[in-house]
Amino acid sequence: MSIFKDITYRYCKKILDAYQVKADEKTYKGKEAELLIQRNELARGLIESIKEIEVNEGDHTKYFDQVLNTITAKLKEVETAVSEYNKKFKTSFTTDLYETFFTASLISFIKALNTLVQNSPVVILNIEDKSLFSNKKDSPWFYYFSFVLYEYILEKELDFATNKTDRDIFDAKKGLILKYILNAGNLYTRFAEDESNAEYKELMKVLLKSMDSDEKDIQRRKTEETNASSSLYSYFAPSFHKASEKLVGRNQLGQKLELLIKDFNEKSETAGLTV
Incomplete structure (x- = not known):
C-alpha cells in the first residue's frame, strides 16, 4: 500500500x-x-x-x-x-x-x-510498508530522515489549508527539503541501501551539514528583509522593531535539522546504522 x-x-x-x-x-x-x-x-x-x-x-x-x-x-x-x-x-x-x-x-x-x-523521489514513492516510513529510530536512516521532514511539510500544509496562514518563506524551505531528500535518496540507492558503509556515512554527514547551512541562509535572508522593512517604522514603533529580532533564533525546521544531525552522528559513531 x-x-x-x-x-x-x-x-x-x-x-x-x-x-x-x-x-x-x-x-x-x-x-x-x-x-x-x-x-x-x-x-x-x-x-x-x-x-x-x-x-x-x-x-x-x-x-x-x-x-x-x-x-x-x-x-x-x-x-x-x-x-x-x-x-x-x-x-x-x-x-x-x-x-x-x-x-x-x-x-x-x-x-x-x-x-x-x-516532486518526491522514486525511492519514497515505492515504499509499500508504511512501518518503514516512520519516526521510529530503528527504521533505516533515510526513511526516518525523510519522514521527519515530510511531516514538517505536511503539518505546515495542513495549517495553510485550515487556517489560511501566510506561506511566507515556507515554499523556499519546502524546495530545500525536497532537494536534499532527493540527494539523500540517491545516496541510499547508490550504496544499495547499505547504511553501514563508511563512505555512505561520511557523505551523509556532508549532506546534512550542507542542508543545515542552506536552511540558515534562507532564514537569514528573511530576517534581514524583515529587519530592513521594520527599521523604517522603528522610530515610530520601536516595539515592532524589537519583535522582529526574535526571528534570529533557530526556527522549527532549523531545530529539526539540528536533531537529525545529532541523531545521525550518534547512530554512525556508536552502534551503527540499521541496515
Missing part, C-alpha cells in the same frame, strides 16, 4: 476533527442543529470513502483525482440534502462550514499533497 494513501487518510481525519471543532464553536438551534447532525454524518462518511480509494499501479495522479472527485461529489450530496431540508421545513439554511471550511480545506490540502508526491 502506498504510504501516501495512509497520509491522505490521516490528514483528512485531522481536517474532519478541525471542522467539527469549528462547528461546535457555533451555536445551532432547532432545525439548524438537526441539519448540522446530518452534515456531520456526511462529513464522516466522506472520510471513510476516501479511506477506501486505492493507489493502483503506483498512479498517484489518478488516485488524487479520485479523491478530489469524491470530495466534490459529496459536497453536491450535501447541497442536495440541504435543499431538500429547506424545502421540507421551509427554512433557508446553507451548506455552512461544510463547504466554506471542510470542503475548501480538504481540496487545498489534497492539491498540496499531490504536488508533494509529484
